[in-house]
Amino acid sequence: MPTLEINLQKIQHNAKILKNLLNKQKISLVAVVKVVQGNPVIARSLIQAGIKYLGDSRITNIIKMKKANIDAKFMLIRVPSITEIPLVVKYADYSLNSELKIIKLLSNEAIKQRKIHNIILMLDMGDLREGINPSKIEWYVKEILSLKNIKLSGIGMNVKCFQGIIPTDDLMSEFSNYAYTIEKKFGLDLNFVSGGNSANYNWLMTCKNPGAINNLRMGESLFLGKETINFKEIPNLFIDAFKLSAEIIEIKERSTFIRGPVISNAFGEKIQKTQLFNEDNLEKNKTRTQALLNIGREDVAINGITPIEDIKILGGSSDYLVIDVKNNIFHIGDKLNFDINYEALLRLMASSHIHKKFI
Numbered sequence: 001m002p003t004l005e006i007n008l009q010k011i012q013h014n015a016k017i018l019k020n021l022l023n024k025q026k027i028s029l030v031a032v033v034k035v036v037q038g039n040p041v042i043a044r045s046l047i048q049a050g051i052k053y054l055g056d057s058r059i060t061n062i063i064k065m066k067k068a069n070i071d072a073k074f075m076l077i078r079v080p081s082i083t084e085i086p087l088v089v090k091y092a093d094y095s096l097n098s099e100l101k102i103i104k105l106l107s108n109e110a111i112k113q114r115k116i117h118n119i120i121l122m123l124d125m126g127d128l129r130e131g132i133n134p135s136k137i138e139w140y141v142k143e144i145l146s147l148k149n150i151k152l153s154g155i156g157m158n159v160k161c162f163q164g165i166i167p168t169d170d171l172m173s174e175f176s177n178y179a180y181t182i183e184k185k186f187g188l189d190l191n192f193v194s195g196g197n198s199a200n201y202n203w204l205m206t207c208k209n210p211g212a213i214n215n216l217r218m219g220e221s222l223f224l225g226k227e228t229i230n231f232k233e234i235p236n237l238f239i240d241a242f243k244l245s246a247e248i249i250e251i252k253e254r255s256t257f258i259r260g261p262v263i264s265n266a267f268g269e270k271i272q273k274t275q276l277f278n279e280d281n282l283e284k285n286k287t288r289t290q291a292l293l294n295i296g297r298e299d300v301a302i303n304g305i306t307p308i309e310d311i312k313i314l315g316g317s318s319d320y321l322v323i324d325v326k327n328n329i330f331h332i333g334d335k336l337n338f339d340i341n342y343e344a345l346l347r348l349m350a351s352s353h354i355h356k357k358f359i
């Protein structure tokens with residue numbers, strides 16, 4: 001089985017550094033664990049590192065963590081579906097919301113379960129994904145405040161998720177002003193003025209004053225040690241807490257010549273000849289050494305992995321990764337190593353065909 005090696009100490013180190021960095025600006029951190037599928041081993045080590053809030057987009061992951069007795073406050077960071085409302089009220093301490101119809105149903109359910117459910121009202125500040133039109137905020141707040149067993153714990157926004165908008169100082173202070181306005185008008189003290197995600201790192205480092213913003217929800221920076229505007233490494237964070245290795249299961253000399261006619265691959269994609277081989281290699285009698293690895297597109301985003309050994313990834317199907325071994329001498333059973341990006345990690349963690357090895 002291919003192995004994903006997970007270094008818990010490196011993750012804990014990242015969590016501590018990031019949390020302290022945010023706390024210096026009086027900003028709390030929701031550690032977003034959706035990329036690791038709410039893995040309880042990882043969640044527990046985050047708590048040991050001092051993390052108080054865990055965020056996940058899937059209620060099923062939150063339930064998994066709750067059942068593993070992870071001692072944290074849980075935030076559902078995808079707006080709830082009608083069909084999951086009973087579970088959201090039962091298991092999530094907070095949820096992000098943008099639809100009054102859903103919030104009313106949460107209220108009814110919370111009354112039924114004799115609980116208070118905390119919500120964070122999402123404002124669409126231009127990324128055009130979830131959130132209300134910010135100009136309507138006062139109307140929404142008034143409606144929400146009239147609902148029983150619902151507490152408006154805060155407001156939130158997103159950047160760089162759908163349209164890829166950047167959190168500029170202007171944008172962030174505009175958002176901050178919405179918080180000040182409703183706090184004043186309705187006499188609120190918002191626990192969460194949640195300004196975004198890992199894409200807010202540069203803003204945080206350069207802004208003079210974060211204003212009302214007192215929370216960020218971060219996953220990628222925490223686990224992969226990078227901000228997500230330029231994907232630059234964050235100083236003092238590990239970028240290699242996760243390492244992938246897969247095993248060679250076939251090595252053969254193969255022609256550089258592609259026998260035609262061709263149409264498209266197993267995923268309906270047209271393959272450019274030059275994608276596979278050097279133009280000057282496209283001769284009938286030349287050969288190259290190709291190996292197959294025991295990992296495929298079912299398990300990983302193959303565009304999201306970077307080989308550590310000097311090889312070339314030619315492509316992959318559901319179950320195989322196809323590589324050119326270049327000048328290396330490899331043997332069946334050899335393991336090759338890869339650095340991974342966020343999408344690769346997401347898929348690797350979700351695949352039951354990948355061994356997770358905690359160190």
Ligand SMILES: *Cc1c(COP(=O)(O)O)cnc(C)c1O
Pocket residue numbers: 032034057077078158196197198199217218219220221228
């Ligand atoms: C995924 C997600 C985050 C975390 O994003 P990162 O880029 O991993 O920091 C924060 N908020 C919401 C609503 C999300 O869906």
